[in-house]
Amino acid sequence: MAAYIARRIGQALLVIWLAYTLVFLAVQLLPNDPVTIFLSADAAADPATIAAMKAQYGYDQPLIVQYFSQLVGLFTGDFGYSLASGQPVGERIGAVVGSTLVLASSAFVTAVVFAVVLVASATLARKPWLKRVVLNLPPLFAAVPVFWLGLVLLQVLSIKLGIMSLFPDGSFASIAVPVLVLAIHVSAPIAQVLLKSVDNVHAQPFIDVLRAKGASPSWIFFRHTLKNAAAPAMTISGITVGTLLAGSVITETVFARSGLGQVVLQSVTAQDVALVQGLVLLTATAFVVVNLVVDLLYPLLDPRILKSGTHGAPRALVA
Amino acid sequence: MSIKLDEPLTRVEAQDNVPVVAPLKVDEVAAPKRKAGALRSPAFWLTCVPLTMVLGWALFPALFSGFDPISGVPAQKFQAPGAEHWFGTDHLGRDVFARVVHGTSQTLLTAGLAVSIGLVVGTGLGLLAATAGRAADTVTMRLIDVLLAVPGFLVSLIIVTAFAPGPISLGIGVGIASIASFARVVRSEVLRVRSLDYVEAAFMNGGTYWSVVSKHILPNSCGPVLALLAVDLGVAILAISGLGFLGFGSPPPTPEWGLLIAEGRQYLASAWWLTTLPGVVIVAVVILLAGLGRQLHKIFRF
Numbered sequence: 109m110a111a112y113i114a115r116r117i118g119q120a121l122l123v124i125w126l127a128y129t130l131v132f133l134a135v136q137l138l139p140n141d142p143v144t145i146f147l148s149a150d151a152a153a154d155p156a157t158i159a160a161m162k163a164q165y166g167y168d169q170p171l172i173v174q175y176f177s178q179l180v181g182l183f184t185g186d187f188g189y190s191l192a193s194g195q196p197v198g199e200r201i202g203a204v205v206g207s208t209l210v211l212a213s214s215a216f217v218t219a220v221v222f223a224v225v226l227v228a229s230a231t232l233a234r235k236p237w238l239k240r241v242v243l244n245l246p247p248l249f250a251a252v253p254v255f256w257l258g259l260v261l262l263q264v265l266s267i268k269l270g271i272m273s274l275f276p277d278g279s280f281a282s283i284a285v286p287v288l289v290l291a292i293h294v295s296a297p298i299a300q301v302l303l304k305s306v307d308n309v310h311a312q313p314f315i316d317v318l319r320a321k322g323a324s325p326s327w328i329f330f331r332h333t334l335k336n337a338a339a340p341a342m343t344i345s346g347i348t349v350g351t352l353l354a355g356s357v358i359t360e361t362v363f364a365r366s367g368l369g370q371v372v373l374q375s376v377t378a379q380d381v382a383l384v385q386g387l388v389l390l391t392a393t394a395f396v397v398v399n400l401v402v403d404l405l406y407p408l409l410d411p412r413i414l415k416s417g418t419h420g421a422p423r424a425l426v427a
Numbered sequence: 428m429s430i431k432l433d434e435p436l437t438r439v440e441a442q443d444n445v446p447v448v449a450p451l452k453v454d455e456v457a458a459p460k461r462k463a464g465a466l467r468s469p470a471f472w473l474t475c476v477p478l479t480m481v482l483g484w485a486l487f488p489a490l491f492s493g494f495d496p497i498s499g500v501p502a503q504k505f506q507a508p509g510a511e512h513w514f515g516t517d518h519l520g521r522d523v524f525a526r527v528v529h530g531t532s533q534t535l536l537t538a539g540l541a542v543s544i545g546l547v548v549g550t551g552l553g554l555l556a557a558t559a560g561r562a563a564d565t566v567t568m569r570l571i572d573v574l575l576a577v578p579g580f581l582v583s584l585i586i587v588t589a590f591a592p593g594p595i596s597l598g599i600g601v602g603i604a605s606i607a608s609f610a611r612v613v614r615s616e617v618l619r620v621r622s623l624d625y626v627e628a629a630f631m632n633g634g635t636y637w638s639v640v641s642k643h644i645l646p647n648s649c650g651p652v653l654a655l656l657a658v659d660l661g662v663a664i665l666a667i668s669g670l671g672f673l674g675f676g677s678p679p680p681t682p683e684w685g686l687l688i689a690e691g692r693q694y695l696a697s698a699w700w701l702t703t704l705p706g707v708v709i710v711a712v713v714i715l716l717a718g719l720g721r722q723l724h725k726i727f728r729f
Contacts, residue, residue: 354669
């Protein structure tokens with residue numbers, strides 16, 4: 109167990125380090141440095157201003173120094189400075205991230221519940237037509253753009269029916285509707301993977317044994333199938349962190365909510381590469397941490413994972 | 428251990444190192460029969476015919492709508508959908524259906540650029556991982572983990588921030604985000620094919636690495652890649668219209684699907700058709716592409 113945990117944590121750190129290195133290299137590969145890009149919209153920027161600003165944010169240091177000082181910063185919670193406001197990226201994001209976290213986490217919980225309900229009703233439905241309808245919902249949910257669904261709901265609920273305001277006012281509807289829009293989008297991949305995995309579990313002999321012993325379909329589903337089918341669905345849930353973030357940004361824009369979405373839009377419009385770089389690193393770190401948690405939860409579900417060890421990498425293909 | 432999903436729908440699904448509790452269901456009966464059956468099934472044609480029509484919109488938009496997508500007739504502004512203007516008209520009196528039809532090429536070109544980047548780079552990385560030895564596999568798979576860890580949305584944002592918004596920046600950004608799923612599918616397919624007897628036979632007959640890879644391995648592993656291609660085109664269209672909605676794509680007045688909906692947003696209260704109907708087209712196209720991916724997967728499942 110300890111070896112498993114150590115290996116997973118090591119891999120997580122490696123991925124964060126690689127993500128940092130790739131983003132650093134990508135920023136170096138840009139035709140200009142972040143300061144020049146930021147000031148490019150500003151016609152009056154003279155070389156002295158650019159040089160002063162570069163010195164202020166450390167962009168005049170040798171690359172290797174920049175690389176290591178930023179890397180050390182990353183592990184001490186320093187994600188660099190926004191060029192537009194001069195604020196630390198961490199502070200800038202910290203001020204607004206709360207509302208995005210509330211939105212994203214409620215949407216995530218709703219999505220998981222939604223996916224389980226969908227899969228349970230598809231599995232336990234007695235009527236074939238009902239089953240067909242439910243089975244077709246996840247592909248539909250996957251195809252609906254978040255911004256469009258949000259706008260259509262706004263149209264119907266607030267303009268046609270008048271039961272919610274166009275702008276967030278703290279009412280239940282103005283919180284629940286954005287969560288629902290995001291949850292529908294995120295539930296699609298989770299439901300699809302869970303459906304597939306439930307099918308795989310139902311093909312196993314122990315299900316036949318349970319059935320022969322007289323267990324009811326719903327007992328089998330909730331007591332046995334769900335636990336055995338959970339692992340792939342957990343993996344996909346971990347991967348939806350990226351989708352959740354992108355979806356949150358768009359949902360916040362549609363429903364005029366404050367949050368990370370505003371920072372993202374402002375930083376892109378102002379061509380603030382440093383802020384975007386910080387955002388990317390922060391998100392990658394969040395993604396890796398969530399997936400590490402998922403990895404550490406697997407052995408609780410299925411102790412066999414501890415024994416399987418590393419998968420054999422393929423040897424080179426030669427004659 | 429690998430999980431093969433025979434109905435890929437979203438990019439994140441196509442991954443191969445998911446720990447699986449259940450053994451995989453082996454379902455390999457009468458592949459050739461199923462192949463012919465899939466081509467004859469009405470579902471296949473029900474997805475292909477409308478998609479061909481959408482392709483027609485992109486190639487010859489003027490054939491499908493007689494109205495001008497850029498300059499409107501101010502006297503006819505805000506007309507509700509009807510026999511003359513199928514999707515109604517906007518604040519400048521432009522026909523919305525014409526703007527959707529003329530916007531198809533812009534959206535499809537951007538999505539096509541994205542998918543081509545994903546396909547080419549992803550195939551290269553997947554092939555490298557599966558055939559170039561253990562060290563190459565480990566390095567490549569870690570690289571792919573990193574690509575998965577940085578949300579595609581943010582990759583697009585970095586590119587758009589650094590090189591001014593526009594369709595090309597957008598296509599490159601969305602394309603980089605789709606590399607990982609292609610690399611994973613190509614890797615697992617190549618690993619499956621390379622262990623087959625005919626690959627060994629080809630080497631025994633004096634085949635070199637490149638001849639065997641290009642003549643035997645790649646052609647025989649293309650089925651699931653084609654299926655992913657269709658699905659990923661839909662995912663790219665969704666991503667591009669989302670970013671276009673935020674204003675990072677083509678500038679107005681170019682008709683682009685996401686931008687059309689963003690423009691209609693100001694008239695949400697008075698003209699519902701400006702946002703609703705272009706969105707229905709996006710949903711339909713993405714569902715059709717996902718359906719095509721499923722059909723292709725059935726056809727190529729050996």
